[in-house]
Amino acid sequence: xxxxxxxxxxxxxxxxxxxxxxxxxxxxxxxxxxxxxxxxxxxxxxxxxxxxxxxxxxxxxxxxxxxxxxxxxxxxxxxxxxxxxxxxxxxxxxxxxxxxxxxxxxxxxxxxxxxxxxxxxxxxxxxxxxxxxxxxxxxxxxxxxxxxxxxxxxxxxxxxxxxxxxxxxxxxxxxxxxxxxxxxxxxxxxxxxxxxxxxxxxxxxxxxxxxxxxxxxxxxxxxxxxxxxxxxxxxxxxxxxxxxxxxxxxxxxxx
Amino acid sequence: xxxxxxxxxxxxxxxxxxxxxxxxxxxxxxxxxxxxxxxxxxxxxxxxxxxxxxxxxxxxxxxxxxxxxxxxxxxxxxxxxxxxxxxxxxxxxxxxxxxxxxxxxxxxxxxxxxxxxxxxxxxxxxxxxxxxxxxxxxxxxxxxxxxxxxxxxxxxxxxxxxxxxxxxxxxxxxxxxxxxxxxxxxxxxxxxxxxxxxxxxxxxxxxxxxxxxxxxxxxxxxxxxxxxxxxxxxxxxxxxxxxxxxxxxxxxxxxxxxxxxxxxxxxxxxxxxxxxxxxxxxxxxxxxxxxxxxxxxxxxxxxxxxxxxxxxxxxxxxxxxxxxxxxxxxxxxxxxxxxxxxxxxxxxxxxxxxxxxxxxxxxxxxxxxxxxxxxxxxxxxxxxxxxxxxxxxxxxxxxxxxxxxxxxxxxxxxxxxxxxxxxxxxxxxxxxxx
Numbered sequence: 008x009x010x011x012x013x014x015x016x017x018x019x020x021x022x023x024x025x026x027x028x029x030x031x032x033x034x035x036x037x038x039x040x041x042x043x044x045x046x047x048x049x050x051x052x053x054x055x056x057x058x059x060x061x062x063x064x065x066x067x068x069x070x071x072x073x074x075x076x077x078x079x080x081x082x083x084x085x086x087x088x089x090x091x092x093x094x095x096x097x098x099x100x101x102x103x104x105x106x107x108x109x110x111x112x113x114x115x116x117x118x119x120x121x122x123x124x125x126x127x128x129x130x131x132x133x134x135x136x137x138x139x140x141x142x143x144x145x146x147x148x149x150x151x152x153x154x155x156x157x158x159x160x161x162x163x164x165x166x167x168x169x170x171x172x173x174x175x176x177x178x179x180x181x182x183x184x185x186x187x188x189x190x191x192x193x194x195x196x197x198x199x200x201x202x203x204x205x206x207x208x209x210x211x212x213x214x215x216x217x218x219x220x221x222x223x224x225x226x227x228x229x230x231x232x233x234x235x236x237x238x239x240x241x242x243x244x245x246x247x248x249x250x251x252x253x254x255x256x257x258x259x260x261x262x
Numbered sequence: 263x264x265x266x267x268x269x270x271x272x273x274x275x276x277x278x279x280x281x282x283x284x285x286x287x288x289x290x291x292x293x294x295x296x297x298x299x300x301x302x303x304x305x306x307x308x309x310x311x312x313x314x315x316x317x318x319x320x321x322x323x324x325x326x327x328x329x330x331x332x333x334x335x336x337x338x339x340x341x342x343x344x345x346x347x348x349x350x351x352x353x354x355x356x357x358x359x360x361x362x363x364x365x366x367x368x369x370x371x372x373x374x375x376x377x378x379x380x381x382x383x384x385x386x387x388x389x390x391x392x393x394x395x396x397x398x399x400x401x402x403x404x405x406x407x408x409x410x411x412x413x414x415x416x417x418x419x420x421x422x423x424x425x426x427x428x429x430x431x432x433x434x435x436x437x438x439x440x441x442x443x444x445x446x447x448x449x450x451x452x453x454x455x456x457x458x459x460x461x462x463x464x465x466x467x468x469x470x471x472x473x474x475x476x477x478x479x480x481x482x483x484x485x486x487x488x489x490x491x492x493x494x495x496x497x498x499x500x501x502x503x504x505x506x507x508x509x510x511x512x513x514x515x516x517x518x519x520x521x522x523x524x525x526x527x528x529x530x531x532x533x534x535x536x537x538x539x540x541x542x543x544x545x546x547x548x549x550x551x552x553x554x555x556x557x558x559x560x561x562x563x564x565x566x567x568x569x570x571x572x573x574x575x576x577x578x579x580x581x582x583x584x585x586x587x588x589x590x591x592x593x594x595x596x597x598x599x600x601x602x603x604x605x606x607x608x609x610x611x612x613x614x615x616x617x618x619x620x621x622x623x624x625x626x627x628x629x630x631x632x633x634x635x636x637x638x639x640x641x642x643x644x645x646x647x648x649x650x651x652x653x654x655x656x657x658x659x660x661x662x663x664x665x666x667x668x669x670x671x672x673x674x675x676x677x678x679x680x681x682x683x684x685x686x687x688x689x690x691x692x693x694x695x696x
Contacts, residue, residue: 101311243315
């Protein structure tokens with residue numbers, strides 16, 4: 008056990024769902040815990056081991072001055088830093104504040120905003136430190152997490168897709184809901200990884216894995232308009248869980 | 263007595279809770295002078311970012327408040343939005359919502375019992391360490407949790423932030439055969455849940471009782487999950503739409519969550535022990551018998567024994583899920599139409615950790631004009647601090663290390679979800695301050 012690689016799990020502004028994905032690996036959890044030394048995972052254990060760590064999983068976005076310093080300390084202590092989920096890779100839904108008046112946001116929710124110490128922006132880990140790997144999704148996909156940990160244990164590069172959800176619909180055998188039923192869907196511009204869940208449930212993809220590596224968003228937006236989506240609805244669907252990632256591409260749909 | 267006259271206990275980062283919190287206790291002589299459950303989870307301002315969004319987006323957006331209980335957020339959000347639109351979802355669609363919610367109770371309670379809470383009673387820092395000595399026990403817990411997640415995955419598309427819930431019902435409803443496939447794992451989970459009750463009933467519990475007023479939803483005839491009327495054990499009952507008249511929240515400097523009290527009455531407790539105390543007569547016969555054999559009686563005021571109540575609710579949630587699956591016939595449509603309408607809507611459901619209240623004001627086109635969310639942990643914060651104060655006062659002869667550890671356990675009794683508790687606040691207070 009002395010040579011087992013060490014794993015640390017860190018939380019920033021988030022819902023806990025991505026680190027819960029690790030505890031949701033019911034069949035694999037104890038096997039993983041037998042191969043990796045879980046050195047720092049406060050949600051699961053009081054026991055904590057000092058760094059450095061071989062792998063750090065970082066959940067959540069950076070939203071406070073203290074967390075800016077903390078992400079740097081974690082980077083210094085981690086051989087590999089893996090950002091997990093839409094908050095850590097794209098600032099999450101709380102990055103909507105980046106486009107609003109932050110003071111107003113604070114005062115809508117808190118009577119005494121002066122008690123709070125928050126930044127005006129919610130940003131991904133990569134805005135502050137170099138990140139070695141990013142697992143996308145709101146939440147991340149559990150199988151992708153297990154595959155990534157397995158790959159890192161074996162010393163190989165994890166197989167993380169850059170292609171779109173459309174490929175996964177084909178692989179799953181789901182008839183295209185846009186073509187067959189006229190349901191608006193972000194699948195053509197959204198990164199694969201979920202297994203094309205929403206179309207299998209008769210629902211258009213809403214982009215929770217963020218943009219694929221190569222996209223033609225203007226063409227999709229034209230198609231969404233043809234399917235009677237209003238400009239308001241188009242703006243909203245791109246500005247939700249991955250607002251910074253969709254806005255950051257060269258083809259910002261809101262332009 | 264050898265202890266110092268002035269002691270200060272701190273846990274900078276509480277372990278095995280959902281989210282980021284700390285605890286500070288100050289003792290002067292034989293008096294506990296200060297107890298603070300400090301919540302420093304950074305706020306995410308959900309109530310602000312919901313303003314201007316479409317009413318159909320609310321269930322998906324509010325699910326992101328909590329990865330542990332996203333269904334609770336979706337269900338309270340749907341109830342409130344449908345109330346604002348004066349629509350009703352009933353019959354089989356309501357049954358499917360209750361079934362989905364059972365999945366979340368099973369998943370969340372199994373998580374708390376086995377991975378977060380039980381290690382305290384058995385002297386382990388966490389479940390992975392517990393598994394080194396008691397692997398079959400931890401595997402049983404993971405197997406129950408998996409059954410809950412299988413139910414969530416089938417009905418919701420995925421366990422965390424399900425994609426299949428919408429205002430009005432679902433995007434797709436399962437075929438009868440699909441649900442039947444869950445019968446075997448759920449039956450196994452129900453057996454394992456019965457073993458869980460027996461297991462936790464054998465733990466040693468500190469002799470401790472609180473006197474908090476208990477608040478839960480109550481719906482005569484069945485154990486409250488996704489519907490019911492807010493009711494306390496001291497005779498207070500009010501409609502969901504009157505929630506904000508009775509529950510007052512205020513911001514305190516040491517917390518990004520709020521302290522809630524009942525107007526003119528004081529602190530109150532919500533969650534499994536309150537739910538059990540107010541609803542136990544509506545448990546299924548199997549769950550009621552399990553409660554009886556575990557010695558629960560007609561109420562539970564020892565927060566350490568909340569683990570027994572969660573185990574009984576685990577039996578009930580499996581039993582109820584099996585009952586709903588047995589009677590299931592697919593409805594004609596997966597959802598009812600819910601046209602937008604200007605108005606205010608209110609919703610409350612029983613999240614695994616207690617009453618979760620939502621209120622939305624919608625414009626005529628369905629745009630959200632204002633939002634308010636009151637999660638269980640914010641409501642329980644004052645009770646947790648009161649417990650700590652009394653708990654510490656009775657144990658001043660313990661070493662700092664031991665006392666700190668026991669205080670941590672006293673906090674974990676409540677399964678606090680700090681991710682949920684943060685970022686909510688009462689607009690009334692905002693006005694009085696200015």
